[in-house]
Structure formats: C-alpha cells, structure tokens
C-alpha cells in the first residue's frame with residue numbers, strides 16, 4: 001500500500017497507484033490518469049483477491065469517500081499503516097534504520113468517531129466521493145459513536161443548511177448538532193480530566209485514541225516535577241492538562257481563538273495565542289520537554305527550529321501525515337536529535353489515515 005491508501009502495481013514498466021486494490025491481488029484496472037513517471041488507476045475486477053479482503057459492512061462503501069479500506073480486515077489495515085510509516089521514513093526522511101513499532105489499535109473498528117462533519121443535500125447528510133466534488137447522500141455512517149449514530153438517523157431536516165457538525169462526549173453523553181455556523185459546547189473526559197470543547201474547535205475525533213495518545217506522549221516524555229513543558233499546536237489542552245499536570249510549568253501555543261478559550265478553561269498554564277512557527281519571541285528562553293501536534297502539513301523547518309530553540313531533552317511529535325512526519329524527523333535529525341522510535345496509532349480504522357507518535361531525544 002502507498003501513502004494515500006492506494007495499492008502500488010507495476011504494468012509494462014510503469015508504476016500504477018490503484019484505488020480499490022490491496023497488496024498481492026491480481027486485478028483488472030482502468031487507468032484514470034496517465035502521467036510520465038507513474039499513473040493512477042481504479043480496480044474494476046478482482047481476479048485473485050487478497051486473503052485479507054472481506055465484505056465491507058457499510059452499504060455506502062465504494063461511492064462514499066469517507067472510508068477507503070473497509071473491505072480489508074482490521075489487522076491487515078494496521079500492518080499496512082506500519083509499513084507506510086516505515087516506507088516514508090526510508091524514502092522521504094532517509095531514515096531506514098528507525099524502529100517502527102506495530103500499530104496500536106486503541107478502540108473498536110467501527111463506532112469510534114465522536115465528531116463528524118457532513119455536507120447536506122436537501123437536508124440529508126452526505127460525504128464527497130473520493131477525490132471528487134460529487135456528494136454521496138448517506139442513510140448511515142458506521143464510523144459514528146452510538147449517540148451520534150442515532151442523532152444522524154433522526155437528524156431534523158433543514159432544507160436551507162449547507163453543512164452539519166455532529167459532536168459527542170463519549171464519557172459525558174453530551175451531544176451537539178451544529179448546522180452551518182451554529183454554536184455549541186460539549187464536554188469530554190480523557191485520562192481522568194474533563195475537557196470543554198466549543199463549536200468546531202479541534203478535539204481528537206477518537207476518544208479511545210486520545211486516551212492512547214496521552215499514554216504514549218507521557219511514556220515518551222516521562223515528565224517530572226522540575227520539568228518545563230512546551231505544548232505546541234495545543235488545541236483545547238489535551239496534552240497540556242494531562243501530560244503537563246505534574247510539570248513545574250506548561251506553556252501552550254495555539255492559533256485558533258476558540259481553542260485558546262477552551263485551553264484556558266481546561267488547563268493551568270500559560271496560553272500563547274500565536275502561530276507556533278513564529279511564536280519564538282513570545283516563549284521562555286528554554287524548556288525541558290516538548291509535545292507538538294501540528295496539522296497535516298507538519299512542523300516544517302520553522303516549526304522544528306522553534307522546538308529545538310529551547311534545547312529540550314525530549315520531544316514527542318504527534319503527526320497525522322506520514323510524509324510530513326518523515327520530513328520533520330529528518331529535520332530533527334539534522335538538528336542533533338535522534339528518532340528513538342515511531343509508534344503508529346490506528347485512530348481512524350477503515351481509512352488510510354495514520355496517526356504517529358515519534359520519540360526524539362538529544
């Protein structure tokens with residue numbers, strides 16, 4: 001499997017990225033986009049199926065772009081994610097000798113999403129077809145946690161609304177239905193801590209996964225009472241409030257004003273509302289530990305420079321894109337840090353999305 005969820009195939013000397021196929025299958029595929037060095041294709045018929053192939057449980061699998069790997073067993077999905085992280089580290093980061101641990105699967109393989117954003121077609125929820133603007137109307141979504149599954153089925157029809165966000169606190173049972181720009185607040189519990197989550201501000205979409213990330217980041221950083229922790233891209237304070245609880249001082253940087261307000265409510269810390277990459281002038285001179293959890297684009301050169309400017313002894317990089325992770329890992333290596341191991345976490349089963357925790361030390 002390639003980063004992005006497609007299977008890699010070779011045909012007449014050309015590399016093809018095939019949607020709808022899995023490793024070691026023999027398929028008939030139609031080329032959808034031909035390029036000089038590689039092409040894209042879509043599987044039409046499976047002649048020799050993978051032993052990991054199964055019947056997809058959701059009636060919308062295929063047309064709906066929400067899930068790409070539902071027709072593969074969960075164990076195979078987890079192993080492909082580990083291989084993709086290792087491949088990206090080798091090819092993008094030139095880090096072929098790093099330990100990539102077996103993927104951790106923290107929760108159920110369905111019914112795990114505590115938040116989902118849908119487009120609306122005539123008031124009914126819809127998702128995009130893969131790599132398309134076309135909307136696919138949905139009667140169910142098997143990824144939703146139980147309270148949202150029911151809300152989805154009973155969703156009131158708002159013919160004029162364009163989109164809806166469904167949110168739930170799995171532990172608290174609170175739910176919110178936000179049409180267009182409506183406001184709402186829920187609370188969620190992770191690692192014994194209650195978090196306020198406002199409107200569409202970021203919160204980990206898989207609660208069991210959030211619990212696992214907190215455990216992993218704590219394991220990487222091993223924080224002590226004399227440590228000063230920098231939490232970059234802090235959101236509503238998931239790591240600041242939990243991992244940082246035993247630290248001497250926590251400084252948390254976040255750019256979204258709604259998340260910053262949650263951050264202040266959720267954790268005892270110094271909040272800095274800024275873009276992390278340019279926040280250096282507003283930060284203390286040094287810090288002992290860092291957790292950074294950037295969006296898909298990753299840290300980049302300026303983000304890595306900001307992290308290492310305070311000479312931390314250990315850095316936990318939480319990443320949601322394996323290519324950005326590999327590039328950032330190389331930047332940390334050039335800055336004198338060693339990637340001790342990479343831990344993939346399957347926060348989003350049935351999709352190709354991979355969460356990774358990287359442990360860096362000086």
Ligand SMILES: C[S@@+](CC[C@H](N)C(=O)[O-])C[C@H]1O[C@@H](n2cnc3c(N)ncnc32)[C@H](O)[C@@H]1O
Pocket residue numbers: 202203204232233234235236237238239253254255256259274275276277293294295
């Ligand atoms: C993947 S989320 C992680 C949030 C938090 N660590 C958690 O686990 O809940 C990334 C966060 O970074 C924020 N963000 C995006 N770009 C940013 C930037 N350039 N500087 C600081 N924060 C940013 C987003 O608003 C979001 O809250």
